[in-house]
Amino acid sequence: TIRNYLIGYYIVEYEQNGNDRAKYGAKVLESMADNLKHIKGLSTTNLRLFRQFYSMYPQIHQSLxxxxxxxxxxxxxxxxxxxxxxxxxxxxxxxxxxxxxxxxxxxxxxxxxxxxxxxxxxxxxxxxxxxxxxxxxxxxxxxxxxxx
Known part of the structure; x- marks a missing residue:
């Protein structure tokens, strides 16, 4: 679970520069999935879920x-x-x-x-x-x- 959250964090904060979405036509997730195809569970669909997980649960990152x-x-x-x-x-x-x-x-x-x-x-x-x-x-x- 933490791994997936951190991957979502990486996608949003580094690949998308903190934006909700990548620039139009950038194909960030497809490119990442292709580069990481040797690691099980890192398909484009899962990367999309990881990004959404990070966006929907910011409290995991924040101190309460x-x-x-x-x-x-x-x-x-x-x-x-x-x-x-x-x-x-x-x-x-x-x-x-x-x-x-x-x-x-x-x-x-x-x-x-x-x-x-x-x-x-x-x-x-x-x-x-x-x-x-x-x-x-x-x-x-x-x-x-x-x-x-």
Whole structure:
């Protein structure tokens, strides 16, 4: 997971000079994938995912010293110790930060596999929690009440 994050960091900060995207027609990812074809798992598709992972989870790079930040984000070490890169691949598909945070928290609390995370996203857990009058009962019924 850290390797993939650092590759994403390298792509954004060095290959794209800190920009969200490379210059039009630069084919940065294709060129990198071709140069790294001898290393397993570094296809153009994966490099795209690594770049997106870095962009969506800047808190991995930042220090969480401000207490107000801690309340709004899961501590980085919990994210990295409880979630695999495949979990992050599913989570980066969620654009809404609050919704993504909800799934991060519930994945860690429930010790969800990637398959279970996908299932909960598909059955709209976040939306169901928002509509529920008794959120704790809903989470208990879904087996989400395991302690971290």
């Amino acid at each position: 010293t401000d207490e107000s930040k801690i309340n709004l984000k899961i501590q980085t070490n919990k994210l990295l110790t409880h979630l695999t890169f495949t979990h992050f691949v599913e989570l980066i598909k969620i654009d809404d930060k609050t919704k993504r945070l909800c799934y991060e928290v519930e994945t860690i609390k429930g010790n969800w596999s990637v398959r279970e995370l996908k299932r909960q996203i598909e059955i709209l857990l976040y939306e169901r929690i928002g509509l529920s009058k008794d959120k704790n009962a809903l989470l208990k019924s879904l087996n989400c009440e395991k302690k971290i």
